[in-house]
Structures are given as structure tokens and as C-alpha cells.
Amino acid sequence: MKKSLLLLVTLMLSGCATHWPETALLNPQIIPANQQYYAGNRITMEGVDKREAAHVFYIKKKEKTPVLVNSERPLNLLLAEKLAEGLRSQGLEVGNSGTTNLTLAISSAVVTVEEQTFTYITKSRVSLQVMADFQGNRLSKQFNMSSSKEEPGEPSIAELEFLLNQQLGNLLQQIMADEALRSYLKGQPS
Incomplete structure (x- = not known):
């Protein structure tokens, strides 16, 4: 009886695969x-995508083709829009001339996300670069964040979206708070 029940539970769980x-x-x-810096x-601002591939989620299960989610x-465009929104809240005018x-x-x-024998390993890596050019004076800064987690269950799309949104938001906040960048945006490179 116990073997039958165990087999039934195993079959039910294997049938509950996540649809991505x-x-x-x-x-x-x-x-x-809450403070005006500018x-x-x-x-003027633009967003550039230098990634080798467009996907944001890569899900690899054993013996299956990886799932790529864009x-x-x-x-x-999304990140440039969010950064512009944040800089405007600090008093900066973002437009077609500047x-x-x-x-x-x-x-x-x-x-x-990679399936292991009994667990799933979720790793994230976000790397953003800002380049400011004021009358030939240039500033370039890199902002990075990464994480790794191992857990028994497969993460949901909502959990992956939350993780990436949180990391992207944190890096945008770091960019907005960067003192050297503020100097360039004020037209006062040091």
C-alpha cells in the first residue's frame, strides 16, 4: 500500500510541471x-542593450530543451524610462536636448534556473553601465548585482520576476544616488 501511494504521489508531482x-x-x-539635486x-538619455541574448530567464531541466523567456x-527602453522617471523626481529635465x-x-x-538531482539552483546576474558625456568630458561606471539560491522546489515565474525586478530597481537606485554621476548631470564634472 505504501509503495502504491508513493508511486501515485510521485506521478502527481511529476505531472505538475510549471508552464513557462x-x-x-x-x-x-x-x-x-525627496530631495531636488538638479x-x-x-x-538627453538613451538605453542600449548590449546583451548577447534577449532572454531574461533561462530554465534548464534535466534532459529537456532549455526554456527561454524574454x-x-x-x-x-523599460530601464531608460524608469531611470528618467527617477532622475526627474530629483529635478532633472530629461528630453531631446541637454x-x-x-x-x-x-x-x-x-x-x-537549473534542475539538479533533488533541488533547483537559481542564479541571477545584472550588470548595468552608465556613460555620461559633458562637452567631451566622459564618465563611465558599472553597477553589478548577483545572487544564488538552492531550494527543493522549482521557482515560479512570479518569484523570478520579483527577483529580477528587485535587482534592477536596486541598481537604478544606486545609479540615481551616485555622486560622480550627479556632478556630470549637473554639468560640473570633477
Whole structure:
């Protein structure tokens, strides 16, 4: 009886495989500033995607073809929009003309899930680069974040979206708080 019950539970659990969507809903949150750092400063901004592949989630199960999930919106446009929103909350004017050109480049933004014998290993890596150009003076800074977790159950799409949104949001906050970048955006490179 115990063997039959164990077999039944095993079959039921193996039949509960996660169905992965084709796209992920990414929407990193930023905290609007409560302080104005810029007064009358204007910049232009663009988002560039330098990743080798467009997917944001890579799910590899044993003996199966990997599942690749892309962002619903182009990630470079989404992150540039969010960063512009955050900088505007600090008093910066972001538009088609300005004294400083700011580029936000995505070097890496991926969460991988790999099935092991009894567990799933989830690893994430996000790497963003900002480049500011003020009248020939240039600043380039890299912002990185990564994590790794091993757990008995397969993570859900909602858990993966939460993880990536949190890391992207944290890096955008770091960019907004960077003092050297603020100097360039104010037109006062040091």
C-alpha cells in the first residue's frame, strides 16, 4: 500500500510541471527622491542593450530543451524610462536636448534556473553601465548585482520576476544616488 501511494504521489508531482510563459512582466520600482539635486539641468538619455541574448530567464531541466523567456517590453527602453522617471523626481529635465548625454547600457540581466538531482539552483546576474558625456568630458561606471539560491522546489515565474525586478530597481537606485554621476548631470564634472 505504501509503495502504491508513493508511486501515485510521485506521478502527481511529476505531472505538475510549471508552464513557462513566453514573456516576463518586468517593472522595476524606483523610490522617487525627496530631495531636488538638479535645478534647470537638462540631459538627453538613451538605453542600449548590449546583451548577447534577449532572454531574461533561462530554465534548464534535466534532459529537456532549455526554456527561454524574454521581457514583454524591450529591456533597454523599460530601464531608460524608469531611470528618467527617477532622475526627474530629483529635478532633472530629461528630453531631446541637454548639456549632458547619458547612456544606460545593459551588459547582463538574466536569471537562470537549473534542475539538479533533488533541488533547483537559481542564479541571477545584472550588470548595468552608465556613460555620461559633458562637452567631451566622459564618465563611465558599472553597477553589478548577483545572487544564488538552492531550494527543493522549482521557482515560479512570479518569484523570478520579483527577483529580477528587485535587482534592477536596486541598481537604478544606486545609479540615481551616485555622486560622480550627479556632478556630470549637473554639468560640473570633477
